[in-house]
Amino acid sequence: MLGIRRKIMVAVDGSAVSDKAVNEAIWLASSHSGKFKNQLIAVFVKADRVRDYDDLFSQKIAPSGAIDKRWEKVYEHAFFVVKKLAAETDTSLETIVIEGEPAAAIVGLAKKHDVDLLVIGSTGKGAVRRAFLGSVSAEVLELAGCGVYVVRA
Numbered sequence: 001m002l003g004i005r006r007k008i009m010v011a012v013d014g015s016a017v018s019d020k021a022v023n024e025a026i027w028l029a030s031s032h033s034g035k036f037k038n039q040l041i042a043v044f045v046k047a048d049r050v051r052d053y054d055d056l057f058s059q060k061i062a063p064s065g066a067i068d069k070r071w072e073k074v075y076e077h078a079f080f081v082v083k084k085l086a087a088e089t090d091t092s093l094e095t096i097v098i099e100g101e102p103a104a105a106i107v108g109l110a111k112k113h114d115v116d117l118l119v120i121g122s123t124g125k126g127a128v129r130r131a132f133l134g135s136v137s138a139e140v141l142e143l144a145g146c147g148v149y150v151v152r153a
Ligand SMILES: Nc1ncnc2c1ncn2[C@@H]1O[C@H](COP(=O)(O)OP(=O)(O)OP(=O)(O)O)[C@@H](O)[C@H]1O
Pocket: 010, 011, 012, 013, 015, 017, 018, 021, 043, 044, 045, 046, 047, 102, 106, 119, 120, 121, 122, 123, 124, 125, 126, 127, 128, 133, 134, 135, 136, 137, 138
């Protein structure tokens, strides 16, 4: 309802599609009325699927440093667009990194934070091109306890 603060969560994996989802989430979060600003949470799940981030973990790009430092580069990259757009639109943003299986972790966090809407991309970093949904988005749709906005690739 107008005038009521909404909590929106967007899941980012650093892919172009998740950046599209970020654009939509920013648009939704920044279009509020009244004195209460909506809240946006961006989540990155540090999963076992390091192969999604081969480029960042490769010797060429991150030749040295501890594994944690390399992961930091991955988060920085994944959160870059949402941080930039949140600053530009004066949207309240919290970024969260958690470990786990992506879909379960995203849904669990959304429940914990009592979010009103989850925004995800239809596909992500996965190399396999599917017709429509990636495995994370498909599972999020199945498990989520709130509305899910799937932004198409
Ligand atoms: N590790 C992650 N952390 C946060 N959000 C994620 C993560 N992985 C995927 N997502 C979210 O889910 C959306 C769909 O990604 P998904 O992983 O389902 O597709 P894919 O990578 O193309 O396929 P797959 O991973 O099954 O090979 C992404 O655009 C992003 O919004």
